Amino acid sequence: METQAPERTSLKFIILYKGIIATIMLLISLISAWSWRNFDTLATWAEINLINGEFQTVELILKPILNAGIPSLKLVARYTAVYGSLIIIALVGLWYEKFWSKILFVGLVAVPLPLEVKELIHDFSIIRLTIFILNLAVFIFLMIREFKTED
Template sequence: MKKQRAPGLIAIVLYKTFVASLLTVTSIALLFALKNHQVLEEFSQSYLLESKLKIIEFILDKVLILQPKKLLLSGMTAALYAVLTAFEAVGLWYEKAWATILVLLLVGISIPPEIYELVQGVTLLKLAVFIANLAVLWYLLHHLPKHGKGA
């Protein structure tokens, strides 16, 4: 007989999987930018971007002002956090107690900086992430005895 998982738990696992995927793509992009910094500089000055593709021009401008050490640190940090987030998702899927505690700890730690960011300026993305993390925190706190049976 197949085990039935709660819809809230499935939603959290999907959210964590999405975040891990996004962090992986970010890490790859940052490390790619580090490896190809000179090529990106040349590309940003090429005719191809002149008055076209404003979003690419904007992203390139942001990436090119970063020093190589910052690109490396950011890329490696994003990769590490992607692995940790994927680890959380797998642990939650199998309803492991350590995963529930890890998610509560990491989400709980992220709430104060998210509040600070919202005070600095509200954007739809910041607000969505804040609400999603509050929902994860609330759900896991209220369902802690149910999710987290196995060690």
Template sequence: MKTQRPPALIAIVLYKSFVASLLTVTSIALLLALKNHEALEDFSESFFLETKLKIVEYLLDKILSLKQNTLLFSGVAAGLYAIITAVEAIGLWYEKGWATILVVVLVGISIPPEIYELFHGVTVLKLVAFILNVAVLWYLLHHLPTHGKKA
């Protein structure tokens, strides 16, 4: 008989799935920007963008200012991290001990740079990401024996 998953574990799986989705979209966007760099330059100079869509214009300016090697590295890195994050989510869903350890290690590694970023400028997004990662780390550390039973 299968026991029901704890709500906090379900929330972590949903959070990790959301992050994996965002990273996948980011990876695809960066790699498409690399492939269609010239078309993006033309698009960014169009009359349509100069009128209403300031956020799109801002993002395009940021992407177009990156070197092609940076776009390639960033796109591939985001794609690989998306895969790792999806594997974490799947492993946690099936309550595998290795997934719990993987998440604890990767989230634990990410917290010091997040603290550094917060000291250099607090934004809502940075603060929310930091709080969520600390909550995930705390929960998994306190429930490691529970989730580590299935190998």
């Protein structure tokens, strides 16, 4: 079964988009893992910078990390590492058109959709709406691609 050119191009864009997302997730995992292992150092650094008047640095970078706490950072590090790794595995399989990767990838795209709806309801932003629309479009494209009837 040969894939049509526009469909293959769309799949390449999806692979690129989700590859960027997976890379960001793995970076978040590494930052979270480093942060909970060096939590005391970060707190000390934040305190010094607050004294020196570096409010923007502490506010933008360290406040979310320091407010999260070690248990939350551990959880974020673990889950983003697993999810990001699974996305990369599925993307490689999709690139080589492996059947198992289609099932895995559709599942991985569908899993966060309910959470994204919840986030949109409770904390609406244009960025969240854009991400939700992109992920929904990817999910719909994959479902149509996998379940369309062959002529």
